[in-house]
Amino acid sequence: MNSKIHASRVRVVGDNVKVDVYPIEQALKMAKEQSLDLVEISPTADPPVCKIIDYSKFKYEQKKKQKEIKAKAQKTVxxxxxxxxxxxxxxxxxxxxxxxxxxxxxxxxxxxxxxxxxxxxxxxxxxxxxxxxxxxxxxxxxxxxxxxxxxxxxxxxxxxxxxxx
Structure with missing residues (x-):
């Protein structure tokens, strides 16, 4: 996420963003303007796909989904x-x-x-x-x-x- 992304050009997606390929500096600037984070979603794509989102909220949502999946899984004793x-x-x-x-x-x-x-x-x-x-x-x-x-x-x-x- 953010400065840890090594690609020089990235495809940016997200809310209030025109989906396109941008230089990494411009993508980081766009994320900063919205007070959000630039998170690499698909690093293997060419160019890598990044999304402008609130990273802590994203992690929280993922944990919540994992917890739900775990709760629904039937445990056999x-x-x-x-x-x-x-x-x-x-x-x-x-x-x-x-x-x-x-x-x-x-x-x-x-x-x-x-x-x-x-x-x-x-x-x-x-x-x-x-x-x-x-x-x-x-x-x-x-x-x-x-x-x-x-x-x-x-x-x-x-x-x-x-x-x-």
Missing amino acids: VKEIRFGPNTEEHDFNFKLNHAQKFLKEGAKVKAYVHFVGRTIVFKERGEILLLKFAQALEEYGKVEQLPKLEGKRMTMFIAAKAGKK
């Missing part, structure tokens, strides 16, 4: 629930209730079975446990990813059903 391959019925039901609550709130649930040491030999137990978990949560959410073994973890994702908030 992923809640994790961890099982062992030998999880008992009571623990299973306890974690099931938590998952139901998470899904009602609209969050995704990442359920995983963590195999420690030699428990990796019980892979099928882990898969059965996760499938039973998914079946119990059928009315609250739908399975996004079926149980998949990655290293020492078997992971499954369940997303909330649209109308279940």
Whole structure:
């Protein structure tokens, strides 16, 4: 902006300005006469395009737009629930209730079975446990990813059903 623009000639646009190519000195003078700033909008154009605007107001408007975009973006929360391959019925039901609550709130649930040491030999137990978990949560959410073994973890994702908030 202003004196930081290095081009010798620039195309000037803006309110109360005749759109044309001007020497940089004249463009800066025009901006100064209006008590505004000369801001380079398109530096790669030939000649570069500059706009006569109030720079602080321009920055404020841009921040405001970014904030609006961020506010409109939907945030998805992923809640994790961890099982062992030998999880008992009571623990299973306890974690099931938590998952139901998470899904009602609209969050995704990442359920995983963590195999420690030699428990990796019980892979099928882990898969059965996760499938039973998914079946119990059928009315609250739908399975996004079926149980998949990655290293020492078997992971499954369940997303909330649209109308279940």
